[in-house]
Amino acid sequence: LNAQQQAAAGAVEGPVLLLAVPGSGKTTVLVTRLGYLVQCCNVRPEEILTMTYTVAATRDMRNRFSSLFGEELGSRMEFRTINGVSARIIRAYEQRMGRTAFSLLSSEAEQTALLRVLYFRCKGEYPTDAELKQARTLIAYAKNQMLGKEELDLLWKELDCFPALYRAYQQALRNARQMDYDDQMVYAAQILRQHGDILAYFQDKYRYLCVDEAQDTSKIQHAILRLLAARSRNLFMVGDEDQSIYGFRAAWPQALLEFEQNWPGARVLLMETNYRSTGAIVSRADTFIRGN
Numbered sequence: 190l191n192a193q194q195q196a197a198a199g200a201v202e203g204p205v206l207l208l209a210v211p212g213s214g215k216t217t218v219l220v221t222r223l224g225y226l227v228q229c230c231n232v233r234p235e236e237i238l239t240m241t242y243t244v245a246a247t248r249d250m251r252n253r254f255s256s257l258f259g260e261e262l263g264s265r266m267e268f269r270t271i272n273g274v275s276a277r278i279i280r281a282y283e284q285r286m287g288r289t290a291f292s293l294l295s296s297e298a299e300q301t302a303l304l305r306v307l308y309f310r311c312k313g314e315y316p317t318d319a320e321l322k323q324a325r326t327l328i329a330y331a332k333n334q335m336l337g338k339e340e341l342d343l344l345w346k347e348l349d350c351f352p353a354l355y356r357a358y359q360q361a362l363r364n365a366r367q368m369d370y371d372d373q374m375v376y377a378a379q380i381l382r383q384h385g386d387i388l389a390y391f392q393d394k395y396r397y398l399c400v401d402e403a404q405d406t407s408k409i410q411h412a413i414l415r416l417l418a419a420r421s422r423n424l425f426m427v428g429d430e431d432q433s434i435y436g437f438r439a440a441w442p443q444a445l446l447e448f449e450q451n452w453p454g455a456r457v458l459l460m461e462t463n464y465r466s467t468g469a470i471v472s473r474a475d476t477f478i479r480g481n
Contacts, residue, residue, distance in 0.1 A: 190214075190221065193460045198222040200425065201230055201397070204418070204452035206445060207427045211474075212465025215427050219401055220253045222425070227262065232397060234265035238417075241401040244270060250401070267395075271410045272370055274417075275377035281387055282380045290376070291368040300325065300369060307357045311350045323348050328355060332371035333407035334441075374409045381416045392420040403428030404442040411444045415451070424452070 190198060194214055197207045198221045209215040223239065226232040241247055247268040255263030269277075279290045294300055304324050308316040316324070327344055334340075344351045362368060368376060381388045398418050400406065403426040406414070418424040430442035449455045463471050 190218070191462060193458070193462070194218045194221075197458050197460060198225055200456060200458060201226055201232075201423070203422055204424045204448070204455035205426070206403075206448040206455060206457045207425070207460065208445070208457065209427055209429055209460040210463050211429070212463040213460040214464060215460065216250065216253060216401070218460065219399060219427055220250065220257060223254055223266065223399070224258045226397060228258070234262060235267070236394070236396045237266060237399065238274065238395040238397070239266065239268045239399040239401070240271050240274060240414075241268070242270065242405045244273075246401065247273075271406070271413060272373055275373040275413065278377040278380055278387065278391065279373065281390065282384065285384070285387060291362070291366045291372070293373070294362065294367045294369045297325075303361060304354070304358060307354055307361060308350065311353045311357060320348065324351065324354060327351055328358065328369075329371050331355060332375055333409050335408050335412065371409075374407075374413060378409060378412050378416070381413065388416060389420075391417055396421045397423045398425065400424070400426045401428075403445060404430050406441060406444065408441045408444075411441060422452070 194217070197205075197209075197218045200207075201222070207215070207218070209218075219239070223237060226237060227234050239247075239250065241250060247270060251263055251266065251268045254266060254268075282288070283290050294303075301321055304321055305316060308320070308324065327347055330336075331341055331344065336344075341355060342352050344355075348354070362372070381391070395417060398414065398421075400414065405428075414424065426445070426448070428442070428445055430445045444451070449457060466474075
């Protein structure tokens with residue numbers, strides 16, 4: 190590791206934001222840091238929760254960790270998406286409260302069919318495929334951005350019938366006792382806020398939280414992370430606001446810029462050397478980003 194990478198891998202206590210340029214070895218540093226926590230700092234693998242943006246990325250990170258530190262240790266580490274963590278919170282709620290949560294509407298085809306019917310009821314005509322796709326995107330955006338009624342009503346500019354469509358969609362899900370993937374996070378955040386015993390359970394269980402691709406994390410996801418890390422304050426986030434390309438999916442890179450404000454006493458570390466690209470690419474990209 191270079192000096193910046195080594196400093197990041199050794200940063201284990203308190204809130205830490207690692208701003209890493211493309212090709213700077215962030216996955217290597219994240220995996221090395223996990224090994225350092227377990228093998229040098231006497232942290233139990235089960236106390237560490239590592240989260241990233243996609244299921245494929247969680248598998249890749251687990252494989253990278255296991256290749257360095259062994260399959261046995263790798264099997265004890267938790268690598269999940271924030272959606273996956275939310276599902277666990279909901280299951281814990283079911284067990285504690287003796288209730289059955291809403292079932293997951295996991296089929297995009299079923300969601301699209303429901304929206305087509307509701308769109309017709311709202312507007313009196315059937316939507317185009319483009320309008321259906323836009324409706325699904327706006328629904329996810331509204332939930333991930335934690336929009337209130339007034340903010341939600343402004344989205345008619347994107348799709349003229351959207352506010353009514355959104356409310357009809359949510360009512361239809363409730364009537365069928367269903368939730369979609371984004372509802373998982375909404376309900377998980379509500380559970381953590383309203384049930385202190387469940388929040389305490391997960392805070393005790395995960396004393397160290399690591400987040401990769403933090404620039405792609407949404408407002409509702411940051412809210413869940415803040416709740417989980419509130420007690421230990423051991424939150425390690427890796428990202429780069431200049432690499433955020435998922436604004437349409439409600440990514441909230443501003444949270445990186447506000448990290449020190451939201452986490453008093455936080456450290457911000459840098460990894461600035463790009464090992465992946467040639468000098469010409471780095472130079473031109475740097476010139477472009479300076480104008481951003």
